Amino acid sequence: MTIVIDAHCHIGESLYGDSQTPDQLARKMKKNGIDKAIIFPFTPADLDFKRANDYIAKAVKKYPDKFVGFARVDPRQVKGAIAEVTRVVKTLKLKGVKMHPFEQAFRINSNLVRPVFKKCAELGVPVFVSAGAPIVSNPIQVGDLAEGLPSLTIIAAHCAQMDGSGLGQFDALNALLENRNLYVETSGYPETRIDGFYEQIKKKVGIERLVFGSDSPAMNQELELMRVETSLAGSEAERVLGKNASEILELDF
Amino acid sequence: MNKLIFSLPKFRVPLIIDAHMHVGTKFGWSWSAQDALKMMDESHIDMAVVTGLGEVPGENVVIEELIRTLNEHPDRFPRGFLRMNPWFGEKAAELFEETIKKNDNIRGIKFHPSSAPIWPNHPFALTLWRKAGEHNCPVYIHSGTDPMSLPLQIGKAAKECPETKFLLGHYGGFFYYEDALKVASKYKNIYLETSLIPYPAAIKKGVRLVGADRIVFGSDLPPLNPRVELKKFDLAGLTEEEKDRILCMNIAELLEIRTT
Numbered sequence: 075m076t077i078v079i080d081a082h083c084h085i086g087e088s089l090y091g092d093s094q095t096p097d098q099l100a101r102k103m104k105k106n107g108i109d110k111a112i113i114f115p116f117t118p119a120d121l122d123f124k125r126a127n128d129y130i131a132k133a134v135k136k137y138p139d140k141f142v143g144f145a146r147v148d149p150r151q152v153k154g155a156i157a158e159v160t161r162v163v164k165t166l167k168l169k170g171v172k173m174h175p176f177e178q179a180f181r182i183n184s185n186l187v188r189p190v191f192k193k194c195a196e197l198g199v200p201v202f203v204s205a206g207a208p209i210v211s212n213p214i215q216v217g218d219l220a221e222g223l224p225s226l227t228i229i230a231a232h233c234a235q236m237d238g239s240g241l242g243q244f245d246a247l248n249a250l251l252e253n254r255n256l257y258v259e260t261s262g263y264p265e266t267r268i269d270g271f272y273e274q275i276k277k278k279v280g281i282e283r284l285v286f287g288s289d290s291p292a293m294n295q296e297l298e299l300m301r302v303e304t305s306l307a308g309s310e311a312e313r314v315l316g317k318n319a320s321e322i323l324e325l326d327f
Numbered sequence: 328m329n330k331l332i333f334s335l336p337k338f339r340v341p342l343i344i345d346a347h348m349h350v351g352t353k354f355g356w357s358w359s360a361q362d363a364l365k366m367m368d369e370s371h372i373d374m375a376v377v378t379g380l381g382e383v384p385g386e387n388v389v390i391e392e393l394i395r396t397l398n399e400h401p402d403r404f405p406r407g408f409l410r411m412n413p414w415f416g417e418k419a420a421e422l423f424e425e426t427i428k429k430n431d432n433i434r435g436i437k438f439h440p441s442s443a444p445i446w447p448n449h450p451f452a453l454t455l456w457r458k459a460g461e462h463n464c465p466v467y468i469h470s471g472t473d474p475m476s477l478p479l480q481i482g483k484a485a486k487e488c489p490e491t492k493f494l495l496g497h498y499g500g501f502f503y504y505e506d507a508l509k510v511a512s513k514y515k516n517i518y519l520e521t522s523l524i525p526y527p528a529a530i531k532k533g534v535r536l537v538g539a540d541r542i543v544f545g546s547d548l549p550p551l552n553p554r555v556e557l558k559k560f561d562l563a564g565l566t567e568e569e570k571d572r573i574l575c576m577n578i579a580e581l582l583e584i585r586t587t
Contacts, residue, residue: 207502208473238471238500238523239441240550262501262525266550269356293525294562301555 077316079142079323080111080295081202081259082231082287085133086126088116094291096133100140106296109316112202112287112323114144114172123147124158131166142323144170144202148178149190156193163197169323170200175210182211183218191223200227200322202259206236213242217249220256227322228256229285233263233271243271250279257322260314261289261298265305272305281310285319341571342373342586345553346520346578347437347467347496347545350396350404351379351389358549360396364403370553372546374584377404378437378467382412384422397432406582408435408467412443416451420458427462434582435465435494440475447476448483456484460491465581467520468493470507471500478503482510485517492516492581494543497523504529511537518577522547527562530573539569543578 080103087093093116103111113133115126127145134143145162147155162168171194175182182203194201205211213234220228234249235242250256258275265272275284288298306314319325345367350360358380367375377396381389389410397407409426411419427433436459438447445452447468459466468484470476478499485493498519499507504526511517511533519533522545533542544560546553560570579586 232501236501238497239439239469241441241472264523264525264547264551264555270550294527294559297525297527297555297558297562300558301552304552304554 076312077110077320078108078299079286079316079319080108080288080290080299081229081285081319082261083111083113083290083295084116084292085113086115086129087118089119090117092116092291096136096141099290100137102290102295103140106299108295108299110140110142110325111290112142112144112170112319114202115146117146117174117177121148127158127162127166127168131162131168134168142170142325143168144172146172146174147190149173149187150178150180152186152189155190159190159193159197159199163199170194170202172202174204176204176207180210181215183215183222188222191219191226195223195226200229202229203231205230205234206232206242213246213249217245217253217256220249220253224253224255226255229259229322230256231259231287231289232261233258233284235263235271238264240266240269243269243274246271247274247278250275250283257283257285257318259285259287260302261287261293265301270305276310281313282318282321284314285322286315342575342579343371343544343557344575344578344584344586345372345375345546345548346494346543347522348375348377348548349380350377351381351392353380353386356380360400360404363548364400366548366553367403370546370557372553372557374403374405375546376406376408376435376578376582378408379410382410382439382443384415384418385412390426393433394430397430401432405432405584406435407433408437409433410437410439411455413438413445413449413452413455414443416454419451419455423455423458423464424462427464435459435467437467439469441469441472444475447480448487453484453487456488456491456493460488465492465494465518467496469496471497471503471523478506478510481517482506482514485510485514489516492518494518494520496520496545497547498529498533500524508533508536511541515541517541518543518581520545521559521573522551522556527559530559530563531565534565534569539565539572540577542573543581544574
């Protein structure tokens with residue numbers, strides 16, 4: 075029985091204009107044959123992540139079989155972010171923390187924000203980070219964060235690269251090779267036919283380190299699913315489409 | 328329940344012409360015409376505009392490779408773009424002119440600022456773009472990678488060379504598609520090429536702001552996956568006529584490719 079898990083979905087309203095309700099995502103998932111999704115907030119216009127996290131918890135209550143809830147914090151707030159991470163794990167029972175170095179304007183491997191990542195490690199919850207943006211979250215920086223916190227499970231979006239020249243591959247692959255606590259997620263990353271990144275992951279690192287995600291609704295869930303389904307087959311596809319995520323999240327089926 | 332299958336695009340325009348793909352060799356990479364044709368067949372791409380992996384002036388084998396590829400498969404590869412290094416300025420312009428005078432099916436320039444790092448609007452580059460414009464040859468510029476392939480830079484080049492048409496490759500990429508839409512709206516000699524950008528909604532927005540006549544489909548195979556690149560058009564909410572323009576007629580008219 076294969077399970078498809080979309081590791082990268084947003085619920086709520088974004089200050090950039092996007093929005094997605096729990097019902098909309100549930101319908102989308104049904105249409106696209108997706109069983110579960112990791113959901114977390116956008117950056118809301120009022121910057122109130124607490125309220126947005128409460129909304130995630132409500133969404134999970136409405137669709138407990140479909141949604142796995144992650145909270146979102148701004149780690150620049152350090153003390154406040156640590157308090158919120160503790161609250162969402164202990165009280166809201168959310169399963170992980172999402173952070174966005176580009177939108178919340180922090181360097182992912184900076185000393186300022188490290189205590190927040192450390193707290194997640196202590197609480198035993200994974201972090202999902204948007205990654206691949208210059209200056210704040212390029213792949214070598216993501217690797218640096220992973221190296222400093224080997225007990226923290228990190229899922230880096232977009233294969234840790236948002237570089238249309240393929241110039242991020244070298245650092246991204248090294249980051250994966252050097253840090254077994256690092257995983258990468260597929261949304262938006264154009265799998266290549268020359269020195270393909272998925273191929274290199276398979277050969278050098280292990281296909282267990284790649285998870286499917288869509289970045290819904292900014293990116294198109296159907297397109298992102300197709301991206302993976304046309305690149306992988308058989309047991310490798312099963313791993314990337316759901317098995318790897320279910321192991322990271324320790325879901326029982 | 329997941330489906331470990333995918334569907335080919337649901338539409339069927341008369342012809343699909345890929346405005347941007349590669350055949351060639353460079354360093355360890357080798358991508359043959361046969362490899363490319365196989366991927367095109369699988370995706371129902373009828374014809375393609377071919378470019379190579381190395382740059383001239385410099386790697387002159389690139390010219391021979393391109394000529395051979397075009398001449399061996401004229402029905403599938405009716406046109407080629409010469410990949411060039413604009414640092415050579417006037418010399419590059421001369422080489423381009425010489426090449427197209429001898430080869431009627433080479434009709435444009437491909438410029439990738441990551442492999443030939445120079446600003447799209449640098450004076451040396453402008454010299455080359457002007458030469459291309461003199462001969463009615465468009466210039467394809469990869470966009471979206473800092474610091475030298477920004478749509479705003481390509482916009483400045485388009486402003487300086489009003490007689491030259493520019494294909495703004497990858498639609499601005501991950502971060503810069505709003506800049507791409509801005510310069511394409513402003514400068515009518517810019518066309519937006521659709522490969523790589525993962526936002527089908529941006530294509531729809533482009534049709535509204537720039538018009539379906541100045542958007543062209545490219546797959547960028549390899550490295551990119553033509554099935555995924557084509558699937559965007561199922562999801563972008565376009566009319567059949569808009570798809571026909573973007574997938575076939577715009578590039579056909581630009582490069583005088585026969586579609587009947």
